[in-house]
Amino acid sequence: MVPDPASLATPGAEVLRGLCGGAVHLAGDAAYDEVRLPWNLQADSRPAAVAYPAFPSEVADVVRAAASVGLRVAPQGTGHGAPPLAGRLDDAVLLRTSAMTELQVDADRRTARVGAGVRWGDVIDRAASHGLAALHTTSPGVGVAGSSLGGGLSWYARHAGLQCSMLTAVELVLADGTFVRATDSDDSELLWAARGGSGGFGVVTALEFDLLPVPQAFAGMLAWDWTHAHQVLCAWGEWAGEAPESVTSIARLLQAPDDPWLPADVRGRSLVVIDAVSVGDPARSEEVLAPLRALRPELDTFDVVPASAVARLHIDPEAPTAVYASSVLLDDLPDRAVEALLAAAGPGSGSELLFVELRQLGGALSRPAPRRGALDRMDGAFLALGVGVDTGAGWGAVREDAHRVLGVLDPWATGSAYLLMDDEPADESAGWPTASWERLTSLRATADPGGLFVPPHAARER
Template identity: 40%
Template sequence: MTVPTELTHDDALQTLRAHVTTHVALPGEPGYERCVPWNVAAAVTPAAVVLATTPEDVAGTVRFAAAHGFTVTVQATGHGAVGIGPRTILVQTSAMKHCTVDPRARTARVGAGARWQDVLDAATPHGLAPLCGSAPGVGVVGFLTGGGIGPLVRTVGASSDHVRGFEVVTGDGRLLRATPECNADLFWGLRGGKATLGIVTSVEIDLLPIAEFYGGALFFDGSDAAAVLRAWASWCVDLPETVNTSIAIQQLPPLPGVPEALAGRMTVAVRYTAVGDLAEGERLLAPMRAVASSLLDTVAVMAYAAIGAVHGDPVDPMPVTENQALLSSLPIEAVDALLAVAGPGSGSPQAIVELRMLGGALAREPRHRSAFCRRDAAFSLLTIGVAAPAIAATVVEHAGAVASAVAPWATGEQMPNFAPSYDPARPARVYTEDTLHWLAALADRYDPAGVLATGQVIRTVRG
C-alpha cells in the first residue's frame, strides 16, 4: 500500500485523534493495554488502539488508514486473535455493547462489542433464546461472521443462518446496511467471511422461542475413556435433530471454577442438549449414563439462560493454541486411533480433545445462502492446548499428531472460527474454491486500497 502524504507513519499517527471522537492510545499510553486479547498467546502490538464508541469512529479510522498507509483490524474480546503488527491500527469495539430486544418480533439488535452473555441477559427473561456458542463470554459479531457452531447446531443450523442484517464499515470507509434485500452481496459474505468485507458495527438477529432445555454434562474418569468414547460413537448414530452432543477428553488444571472431582486428572465429558420433548431427551441419554459410573452428572432441565454450563468453557484470559479437523465419519477405528494419541497413557499435553457431532440442520442450505462452507461434515475434532512457554512447541506438535491420527476419516477442511492462524493454506481448508473467488472479488470492490487486508481475511493473490 502506498503512502500518499509526506508524513512518516509516526507523524501521521499523531493526527489520528482528529479523525475520531473517541480515545486513541499509542504504544505506552493509557488505554493501549486494551489491545491484549483473551487469547494472550497472540502477539498483538498495533500502531494504535482506537476505543470505538460509535460507527463513525470506525469509519473515521478506516478513512485515516487509507490516507496514511495503515491497515485496520477489529477486536471485541480477542478469543480468536492472531498476531497484529505495528503497521496495523486496532479498533477495539468492546464499548459498543448495546443490545435491544424486541420480544414481539423475536429479534435483537446487538452492538459490535457485545458478548453473548449480554444478549442472554436481555432475551431470556422473555423466554427467547439467542443462538450463542458454547462460551457466553465470546463476542457476538466475531462468532456470527465465522458462521457460529453452537450447542444447538444440529437443531437450528449455523447461528449465522439466523442473522437478519448488519451495519458494516467497508474498507472504503462507508457505513452500509447489509440484508437479503440491500447490499445482498455483503450480506452473503459477512456470514462466514469473518472481517473480509468490513468491520461490523451492529447486527440484527432472530431469537427463538426456547425457554429451557434438557442438558448439561456427564463426567467420567479417564480410565473409562475407551468404553465411553466407543459407546458415544455408536450411540450418536440414531440421535434425532433435537439432540446435540459432544465428547471431550479433558486434563483440567486445579484452577478456580474447575470442580475438585475433575481437576488435575484425565476425565471424559459427554456434553448434551435436547429440546422439544424434554422427557424424551432424558430417555435418549440413558444409554450413556449406563456406560460407567460418573464422577459428576450435571444434566437436568435448565433454563436457556444457563446454556453456557453445558460446556463450562474457561472465562479468564489464557494462552491457548487450537487445531481442528472435520470428519466425514467416526467408525470404531477412528475412535481407537484417537484414544491411542490422546487417551490414557498417551502422554497427551492437550487440555481438551473434543469430538462434536454435526449434521442435522447444519447440513441443509439456509434460506439465504452464505459464505459459510463445510456444512456436510459429520463431526468436528478440536484440540485445545495451553500455550505455556515451556510446552507450547510440544502442544502444537502433538495437535498435529492428533489430526494425523484421524486423517483417514478427515475431509481436510476446517471452519472459520476454529484454529485461527496465518497459515497460507488455511483459506482453502475453510472455503470452497468458488467461495474464495467471490470473497476476494467482493473484497477488491469494497476495499480497493487493502485497508482491511490483515488477519484472517480473503484477498486476491497478486503476482
C-alpha cells in the same frame, strides 16, 4: 535513558490522535501495552495503534484516517481469535469494538439487535427473560460479531444450523468510510458475505438476527474417569450417528487443571466427558440419553434447565487466558479413529493438551440454510478440536502436540476447515466451498480494492 514515546510510534499514526474522543493509543503511550491485549493472551501483536470507537461515525473517522497515511485496519471484538493475526498488525490500526454495546431484543418478532462489542452472555440473559434463546457459542464471554461472521456453532446447531444463517441485517463501515445497512433487499451481497464470510470487507458495527423460542432445555454433563474412554467414545460415536436433530453433543478427553474456577467434581482430574443439550419434550430427551447413562457415569448433571443455564455447560474459562486451538473436520468416527485418538491423547499417551473434543455435527448443519450465505452448512459429521496451554515447554511444544494428536485423524478428514477454531495462519480458502470462496474474494476486492482491511486469516493457495 527512557525513550521518547513519540519515537516508538509508527510513522503516520499520529494522525489518529484525538479520534474516538481520545480513545486512541499509539506505541509508547502509557496504556498501549494494556489495550492491545486480546482475550487470548497467546497473541502478542503490536499494532501501529489501538482505537476504541463507540459509534459508527467514529469507526468511519478511524478508517479514513488510517487510509490517508497508508495504515491498514483490523477490527476486533473480544480477541478470542487473535492468534492468526500475530505478526500481521505492525502496519495496522487495531480497531477494538468493545465500546459498541447496544443490545435490544424484540420478543414479539423474536429478534435481537446488537452492537459489535456485545458478548454472548448479555444476549443470553436478555433473550432468556423473554423465553427465547440465541445460537450462542459454548462460552458466554465470546463476542457475538466475530463468532457470527465466522459461522457460529452452538448448542442448538443440529436443530437450527449456524448462527450466521440467523442474520437478517448487518451495519458496517466500508473502506471508503461510508456507512451501509445490508439486508436481503439492500446491499444483499454484503449480507451474504457476513453470513459466515469472516470479514475483510468492512467493519461491522451492528447485527440483527433471529432468536429461537426455547425457554428451557434438557442439558447436562456425564463424566467418567478417562480410563473408560474407549468404551465411552465408541458408544458415543455410534449413538451420535443415530441421535435426533433436537440433540447437540460434545465428547471430550479432559485433563482439567486444579483451578478454582472449575467445578470440584472436575478440578484436577483426567476425565472423559459428554456434554449435550436437547430441545423439545424432556421425556423424549431422557429416552435419547438412556444408552449413554447405561454406561454408568460417575457424574450426571442432566436436568431440565432454563436456556440461560446452557451458557456455562462447557465450563470454558471466561477471564482472559492464553490458549492454543487447532481443529479438523471429520466425515466419520469409526472405532479405528477413536483408537487412534486415544493412542495419541488418552491415558499413557504423554499428551499435555488441556482437552481434545469431538463436536457432533450433522442435522441442520448438513443442509444448505434457507438464508444462503458464504458459509451455510458444515462439511462433515464431527469436528475434532485440540486445545492446549503452555505448561512451561513453550507454545511450539503445544502446537506440535496438537498437530500430532489431530494428525492421527487425517484418514477421516474432509479436507475443509472451520477457521473460527484454528489459531494457525490457515489456508483461508479451505474455509468455504470453492464457489463460495471465489465469490467471497471477488466481493472483498470490490468492497475493499486497496486491501485496507486485514482479514482474520492469511490467504494462501490450495
